Amino acid sequence: MTRIAITGAAGRMGKTLIEAVALNEQAELTAAIERPDSSLIGSDSGELAGLGKNGVAVVADINDVINDFDVLIDFTAPVATVSNAQACQAASKKMVIGTTGFNDQQQQDFDSFIQGIAVCKATNFSTGVNLCFKLSALAAEILGGEDYDIEIYEAHHRHKVDAPSGTALSLGEAVAKPLGRNLKDCAIYGREGQTGARDRNTIGFATARGGDVVGDHTVSFMADGERVEITHKASSRMSFARGAVRAAVWLQSQQAGLYDMQDVLGLK
Secondary structure (H helix, E strand, O other), rough: OEEEEOOOOOOOOHHHHHHHHOOOOOEEEEEEEOOOOOOOOOOOOOHHEEEEEEEEEEOOOOOOOOOOOOOEEOOOHHHHHHHHHHHHHHOOOEEOOOOOOOOOOHHHHHHHHOOOOOEEEOOOOOOHHHHHHHHHHHHHHHHOOOOOOOEEEEEEEOOOOOOOHHHHHHHHHHHHHHOOOOOOHEEEEOOOOOOOOOOOOEEEEEEEOOOOOOOEEEEEEEEEEEHHHHHHHEEEOHHHHHHHHHHHHHHOOOOOOOOOOHHOOOOO
């Protein structure tokens, strides 16, 4: 049995993760954490998730429960995730990270703090999305970049704070690698005005934000006379939560190192 802690437990994703842990026979929720200023500190985490009491109270400090779990699942914000990584490294705890939007300094700090522990970090833990990563890379390899223009579209709810989504960027990386391109050099994140003819070596991104969209992603390979599209649409956060809990159970038996969902699913 893998003992799991969830941080951001009172948030939308946190509540879904609590439910996903309850649905996994190989996992047990043993700690729930929220930011110190939350009015829900001390609440029963099971009741927060609509499951009834589970006896795991929400706490404000990861260090108060650091000995109560094997794997921390963190889908919060970069500042909190970096701090949690420091605490987990000190206690030799494992981590599943779904946080996106790290700036360069935060990424550098995070990379330093996870040295010596097992971490599974992914921009998306959905099994279907990870299959799309694989299919997109295969499509890029087969279709090539000479005859096909590549565009990536993503849509999320109005509350998402980073753009493009981490998943969209991962899809960009997936198609850029087999084409021998560096995404940082070839990505186009917006178009306006007289942009001129499209440079075929670029990979374009389009972002939409609104309503309660959980997550839509499409990679389009467009040529004269035909278009190939690989699309994933998420209607519930449970697809991400189930994958994250699956990753936590898998990570429990792994040695120190940095893994992703492709490792968990055996797609590499």
